[in-house]
Amino acid sequence: MAIPISYNIRNLKLRKGLTIMTALGIALTVTTAIFLMALLAGLQRAFVSSGNPNNVLVLRKGSEAELSGGFDASLFPTLTTLPGIAKDSHGQPMASGELVVVIILPRKDGTGEVNVTVRGMMPDGLEMRPSAKLAEGRWFQTGQREVVVSKSIRDRFSHANIGDTMEFGKGSWKVVGVFDAGGSAYESEVWGDVNQMASDFDRQGGYSSAYVRATDPVAADALKNRVSDDQRLKLEGSLETEYYAKQTSSGAPIKYIGIVVAIIMAIGSSFAAMNTMYAAVAYRGREIATLRVIGFSRPAILTSFVLESLLLALLGAAAGILLMLPFNGMETGTSNAVTFSEVVFALRITPEVAGAAIVFALIMGLVGGFAPAWHAARQNILNALRG
Amino acid sequence: MTLSGFIVRNTFRNKRRSVLTLISISFSLLLLTLMISIWRSFYVDQVAPEAARRLIIRDRVSLAFFLPAYYRDKIRSIPGVTAVAPLTWFGGRYIDDRPEHFFAQLATDPDEYLKVASDKIVPPDQLKAWQQDRAGALVDVTLAKKYGWKLGDRITLQGTIFEVNPELTIRAIYQRDPPQNALYFNAKYLEEAVPWFKGQAGWYSTQIGSSGDVARVSGEIDDMFRNSPLQTKTESEKAFQLGFVASLGNVKAFILGICGAVVFTIMLVSANTMAMSVRSRTREVALLKTLGFTRQRVLSIFVSESVALAVAGGVLGILVAIPVIWWLTRSFIALGVPLAMKVNLQTAGLSLLVALTLGIASGYLPAFNASRMNIVDGLRHIG
Numbered sequence: 001m002a003i004p005i006s007y008n009i010r011n012l013k014l015r016k017g018l019t020i021m022t023a024l025g026i027a028l029t030v031t032t033a034i035f036l037m038a039l040l041a042g043l044q045r046a047f048v049s050s051g052n053p054n055n056v057l058v059l060r061k062g063s064e065a066e067l068s069g070g071f072d073a074s075l076f077p078t079l080t081t082l083p084g085i086a087k088d089s090h091g092q093p094m095a096s097g098e099l100v101v102v103i104i105l106p107r108k109d110g111t112g113e114v115n116v117t118v119r120g121m122m123p124d125g126l127e128m129r130p131s132a133k134l135a136e137g138r139w140f141q142t143g144q145r146e147v148v149v150s151k152s153i154r155d156r157f158s159h160a161n162i163g164d165t166m167e168f169g170k171g172s173w174k175v176v177g178v179f180d181a182g183g184s185a186y187e188s189e190v191w192g193d194v195n196q197m198a199s200d201f202d203r204q205g206g207y208s209s210a211y212v213r214a215t216d217p218v219a220a221d222a223l224k225n226r227v228s229d230d231q232r233l234k235l236e237g238s239l240e241t242e243y244y245a246k247q248t249s250s251g252a253p254i255k256y257i258g259i260v261v262a263i264i265m266a267i268g269s270s271f272a273a274m275n276t277m278y279a280a281v282a283y284r285g286r287e288i289a290t291l292r293v294i295g296f297s298r299p300a301i302l303t304s305f306v307l308e309s310l311l312l313a314l315l316g317a318a319a320g321i322l323l324m325l326p327f328n329g330m331e332t333g334t335s336n337a338v339t340f341s342e343v344v345f346a347l348r349i350t351p352e353v354a355g356a357a358i359v360f361a362l363i364m365g366l367v368g369g370f371a372p373a374w375h376a377a378r379q380n381i382l383n384a385l386r387g
Numbered sequence: 388m389t390l391s392g393f394i395v396r397n398t399f400r401n402k403r404r405s406v407l408t409l410i411s412i413s414f415s416l417l418l419l420t421l422m423i424s425i426w427r428s429f430y431v432d433q434v435a436p437e438a439a440r441r442l443i444i445r446d447r448v449s450l451a452f453f454l455p456a457y458y459r460d461k462i463r464s465i466p467g468v469t470a471v472a473p474l475t476w477f478g479g480r481y482i483d484d485r486p487e488h489f490f491a492q493l494a495t496d497p498d499e500y501l502k503v504a505s506d507k508i509v510p511p512d513q514l515k516a517w518q519q520d521r522a523g524a525l526v527d528v529t530l531a532k533k534y535g536w537k538l539g540d541r542i543t544l545q546g547t548i549f550e551v552n553p554e555l556t557i558r559a560i561y562q563r564d565p566p567q568n569a570l571y572f573n574a575k576y577l578e579e580a581v582p583w584f585k586g587q588a589g590w591y592s593t594q595i596g597s598s599g600d601v602a603r604v605s606g607e608i609d610d611m612f613r614n615s616p617l618q619t620k621t622e623s624e625k626a627f628q629l630g631f632v633a634s635l636g637n638v639k640a641f642i643l644g645i646c647g648a649v650v651f652t653i654m655l656v657s658a659n660t661m662a663m664s665v666r667s668r669t670r671e672v673a674l675l676k677t678l679g680f681t682r683q684r685v686l687s688i689f690v691s692e693s694v695a696l697a698v699a700g701g702v703l704g705i706l707v708a709i710p711v712i713w714w715l716t717r718s719f720i721a722l723g724v725p726l727a728m729k730v731n732l733q734t735a736g737l738s739l740l741v742a743l744t745l746g747i748a749s750g751y752l753p754a755f756n757a758s759r760m761n762i763v764d765g766l767r768h769i770g
Contacts, residue, residue, distance in 0.1 A: 022659060031648065271408075275663075
């Protein structure tokens, strides 16, 4: 027969100080782990939610990023004649030749300069990105030196409010609107007219990339292959969603550092938990012997103490998650390994992150609790009763 | 028995508890030492004098833009400049694009490159062989070991930014401390294969003759190109490397956050142990006081115990940190940022100081409670 769990809860309550301190130790380890996982989850979302499944990104063959894509502008009209491209609101093939450059902007808080992606696009470019919604002002107009910035760019950099002028390329650009890209990778971009940008960056006659839109995801897949197979173009198509999903590798350095830190802290905390559980076992030597005498089996004692340790860990996990919740949604930036520019994303404590944190804490509890529980179960009844 | 002997005996009376606490503290201090070392190498340590006289000149707007080749001679014409070498990030793939197989590949001028990288040691005959073979490569010794490359081996890189797959022959192997995971090849090879790249370079690395000239030359270079189509940004080699690290996010806050969490964890762990240890000895404390030990004495005995544990844990943590850091600077996690991370005396001292302070702080409260205890109550206490 199993020992009721209320016995363990009562025991944890009895040694309040010890329980709280051990749980806090586990909680701090859990917070560190949650912080790192939330960073990665936010980054993942920034890339996974970017891109429309109907959009096909076209780059020069062999190139892996828009920044190094570069192809001749004369190919663009041929590209738009390919079958399977959806029609835009004017009845023309929905396609946008784009120019992507990286500029340096000073951070608002004065902590240095950051690379920011500037994207020049054709009018269809806006139509192809319905996920980016205008939050304030208006969109840029073709032929004007105007730009729209994402919300997070406006918040993080100076001179990025509506009515301000930004200095880059060969002169100043007027900020006319702010858009909300819903946490996607566009959240880190500045958009303007492609021809204006091309002349500022001496890139007339070429595009970094082009986007064409299909009517549905299946047609997009076919269109992608049609672009890649066309011998005249020497271009390569890929689904926009795939392109961004690949960029999640930008989180790799954070991931590796995070794993090292979390493992070291977890080992430290496991030993602390083990200490507490050993103490709990030592204090209750006579109690355990009594339990054995009234008929509880060794496995029952073992299970009971492991459970107590797991409860302790769970308490720590809960405290850790509560401690981290206020940071949910906090914005930060990291370097995008593909575009060299900053990608802005928010810390996201998703149910998966919380779940992983709980599992992480339970493992610490299990590692810390098993040896003491084993010890408790193996105690000699007579000696323990006498002690 | 002396007092210190008494303390040492007591510290290790409950061996299991002491060992567990020791391990737990040492892991925390290992992490702390690691973080302090990273911090030092980023923000405190001075680079070698020759490296401090090295400037990197790059496009002001972005590293993704190339600088014209004629900039090189213009930079060379500035008094105080002793060598200028072009460098271009090739960014190709070797084997596949898994992060384990990532290493830096740079195109440069073999005739002048080592003059701006005097920390790389290359045997003269190998250097000559590299300079004479346009398709030759210079590689780091640890990188060569990792892939089993020997002089004369042929390797193929796959271009991603440049539409060419260079077929290179290993002609020279360099030594550097710490190692750097990089491969260098002739920029002329790249220029011939990729027509649009002709006459350009990613950035220039410049050696300045004397340290007094560095600030002046740096300003003069940027002034010279202020009205050119491509303006430049000149910065020290270390600032250039740190730029990549800084782009990972708010590194300072990140490190400080981890340090804070670690310090709190140690405090909790050692306070916890001391509380347990004191509680199980309540009767003994009363006995000591009966024998005539003063409150201060009792207090100092317990605080010394917790200090002994914390410091022992600290020493262990620092000892483990040394190989861990050695491994980190050589692993692919270092991401080609070749900063000389080492556990030096100051770092070790700082970690020990933290351990000492925490030992005192965490031992004080339980010890204070024990010392204040009424003798009669203490003697009656049932452990």
